[in-house]
Amino acid sequence: ALPPYKDASAPVEARVRDLLARMTLREKAAQMAQIERTVASARALAELGAGSVLNGGGSAPGDRSPACWTGMIDGMQRLALSSRLGVPILYGTDAVHGHNNVYGATVFPHNVGLGTWRRRSIGSMDPELLRKIGEATALEVRATGIHWTFAPCVAVTEVCRDPRWGRCYESYSEDPEMVRSLTTSATGLQGQPPADHPHGYPFLASVREKVLACAKHFVGDGGTDSGINEGNTICSYNDLENIHMAPYLDCIAQGVATVMASHSQWNGERLHSCRYLLTDVLKGKLGFKGFVISDWEGIDKLCAPRVAQGSDYWYCIKQSFNAGMDMIMIPYRFEEFLEDLVFLVEAGEIPMSRIDDAVERILRVKFISGVFEHPFSDPSLLDIVGCKEHQLLAHEAVRKSMNQKEPFLPLATNVKRILVTGTHADDIGLQCGGWTIGWNGESGKITPGTSILEAIKESVGVQTEVVYEACATEATIATGQFSYAVVVVGEVPYAETVGDRTDLSIPFNGSDLITHVASTIPTLVIVVSGRSLDIETQVLETIDALVAAWLPGTEGMGIADCLFGHHDFVGTLPVTWHRSVDQLPLNAGDANYDPLFPVGYGLKMFEK
Numbered sequence: 044a045l046p047p048y049k050d051a052s053a054p055v056e057a058r059v060r061d062l063l064a065r066m067t068l069r070e071k072a073a074q075m076a077q078i079e080r081t082v083a084s085a086r087a088l089a090e091l092g093a094g095s096v097l098n099g100g101g102s103a104p105g106d107r108s109p110a111c112w113t114g115m116i117d118g119m120q121r122l123a124l125s126s127r128l129g130v131p132i133l134y135g136t137d138a139v140h141g142h143n144n145v146y147g148a149t150v151f152p153h154n155v156g157l158g159t160w161r162r163r164s165i166g167s168m169d170p171e172l173l174r175k176i177g178e179a180t181a182l183e184v185r186a187t188g189i190h191w192t193f194a195p196c197v198a199v200t201e202v203c204r205d206p207r208w209g210r211c212y213e214s215y216s217e218d219p220e221m222v223r224s225l226t227t228s229a230t231g232l233q234g235q236p237p238a239d240h241p242h243g244y245p246f247l248a249s250v251r252e253k254v255l256a257c258a259k260h261f262v263g264d265g266g267t268d269s270g271i272n273e274g275n276t277i278c279s280y281n282d283l284e285n286i287h288m289a290p291y292l293d294c295i296a297q298g299v300a301t302v303m304a305s306h307s308q309w310n311g312e313r314l315h316s317c318r319y320l321l322t323d324v325l326k327g328k329l330g331f332k333g334f335v336i337s338d339w340e341g342i343d344k345l346c347a348p349r350v351a352q353g354s355d356y357w358y359c360i361k362q363s364f365n366a367g368m369d370m371i372m373i374p375y376r377f378e379e380f381l382e383d384l385v386f387l388v389e390a391g392e393i394p395m396s397r398i399d400d401a402v403e404r405i406l407r408v409k410f411i412s413g414v415f416e417h418p419f420s421d422p423s424l425l426d427i428v429g430c431k432e433h434q435l436l437a438h439e440a441v442r443k444s445m446n447q448k449e450p451f452l453p454l455a456t457n458v459k460r461i462l463v464t465g466t467h468a469d470d471i472g473l474q475c476g477g478w479t480i481g482w483n484g485e486s487g488k489i490t491p492g493t494s495i496l497e498a499i500k501e502s503v504g505v506q507t508e509v510v511y512e513a514c515a516t517e518a519t520i521a522t523g524q525f526s527y528a529v530v531v532v533g534e535v536p537y538a539e540t541v542g543d544r545t546d547l548s549i550p551f552n553g554s555d556l557i558t559h560v561a562s563t564i565p566t567l568v569i570v571v572s573g574r575s576l577d578i579e580t581q582v583l584e585t586i587d588a589l590v591a592a593w594l595p596g597t598e599g600m601g602i603a604d605c606l607f608g609h610h611d612f613v614g615t616l617p618v619t620w621h622r623s624v625d626q627l628p629l630n631a632g633d634a635n636y637d638p639l640f641p642v643g644y645g646l647k648m649f650e651k
């Protein structure tokens with residue numbers, strides 16, 4: 044007869060208790076480890092029974108095609124199932140704006156662009172589209188055999204509190220209420236729990252079409268002082284709860300399966316070892332019943348700036364687990380971690396009750412995820428990656444994510460000659476931003492898509508000559524006869540600390556190019572960026588229209604839809620657009636709040 048934990052008809056909690064009772068301490072410790080795919084060996088998975096595998100940003104199998112992913116993960120799963128108790132792994136990845144590590148996947152606008160809908164109509168925004176994006180992402184992630192995405196990032200960035208932070212674009216906005224409403228992306232990913240679903244209990248509607256979500260980074264990652272990534276958020280508990288913790292209430296109510304701890308500190312205390320917030324608040328007060336995972340090398344960083352070695356590593360492991368951490372994104376030092384954790388428990392430094400609580404939570408998520416009954420990928424889903432339906436959804440999302448300054452738009456399609464120029468006019472990689480194929484993203488044709496130039500060419504009339512130069516020359520500008528010019532400039536892609544900047548000028552002398560072109564040609568400027576950039580007064584006075592496209596992803600047609608009037612601009616600024624970096628941090632509500640464009644700016648502000 045099947046052992047109870049393998050009986051799919053048994054209650055989840057009975058299966059958890061039965062399996063837990065059969066596990067050795069070493070097997071329990073292994074379940075609490077998440078390792079990177081490059082070290083997911085037969086020994087790690089079959090002999091030692093690691094609980095989870097991930098790929099870091101940019102780490103991918105073969106040619107990154109969907110079949111390479113299913114092949115890799117199904118192979119890992121076969122090893123895991125051959126372990127003594129046959130506990131399957133959960134594989135996790137950062138699908139944070141579509142399945143962005145996979146070649147050919149639909150890449151949606153980054154969160155900052157999605158937050159622009161906050162005031163599409165008075166006070167409301169468009170959570171329904173967020174839910175659909177979550178659904179589409181879940182399908183593409185599941186199609187590659189992956190069970191879990193480290194999304195949504197529900198950082199409340201306090202007006203992107205500080206655009207010098209390299210992760211502004213991963214957040215929806217500064218408004219907790221707005222961020223709360225956008226947690227519908229978690230519902231799209233996992234499915235909607237039934238009304239009688241127990242509060243805080245992890246939920247997954249369908250093992251075939253949904254994936255486990257991860258609300259991150261708990262808590263206060265978007266409120267650090269001066270926008271320093273992994274820095275220190277200095278605020279009262281009330282502010283922490285009312286601003287930064289607010290979106291977690293909704294995620295937990297929606298049955299979010301996992302929460303990722305933040306590398307940042309709260310009033311100097313590192314979140315990765317903060318028992319009050321991880322256990323008393325998140326698991327106690329908020330009633331979270333899924334599991335808490337660390338961020339990358341989150342344990343090691345507890346000893347920062349020293350590198351955690353030997354007894355220091357013991358100390359980090361002890362502090363984090365006793366604070367309430369359940370799984371560690373190690374990601375490379377697996378066997379050292381295993382030895383150290385077993386040693387610490389046997390030495391009485393970490394109580395077995397804490398280990399059992401962590402493993403119970405991990406097994407609970409594994410059982411509700413369906414991975415015991417359906418451990419392998421479903422090849423019938425493969426064609427869904429990058430499918431037309433998802434491209435159109437991304438197209439709609441892009442269209443709705445842009446803000447415009449003034450009605451120079453819509454652009455005419457039946458003109459003789461137009462100039463398109465700028466570093467970001469014809470570059471899929473630049474318009475996708477970070478966390479795309481590579482961890483920091485990269486320029487060029489990194490994945491299929493429609494560039495802004497291609498979209499403009501598709502939208503204008505056949506009689507219109509489109510002249511394109513990445514950097515318009517004097518000679519070209521002097522030829523004249525341009526009805527208008529479109530100058531597309533912006534940032535190079537980045538992720539996390541790599542994106543922390545104190546200089547927010549438009550890279551590659553973008554302002555000079557704009558002024559040059561706009562001095563003789565009616566000009567629309569499109570800024571492709573993850574945050575507000577410096578736009579000098581003389582630039583603003585010279586141009587005829589300005590569009591913030593944020594980081595739109597692969598579907599450039601969504602931008603052309605609005606440029607040429609096929610659809611209205613509906614986005615309004617989710618964050619303050621600063622006038623000068625000297626003003627930062629600059630928050631709606633500040634006494635001297637004097638931005639270039641305030642939160643909420645956009646069409647609504649211009650209706651005469």
Ligand SMILES: OC[C@@H]1[C@@H](O)[C@H](O)[C@@H](O)c2nc(CNc3ccccc3)cn21
Pocket residue numbers: 098099100101137193259338339482539
């Ligand atoms: O990719 C896993 C996590 C991600 O979910 C977190 O949001 C983010 O804080 C995070 N940062 C890293 C470090 N990324 C990395 C990428 C390539 C090589 C080495 C490290 C991993 N992760």
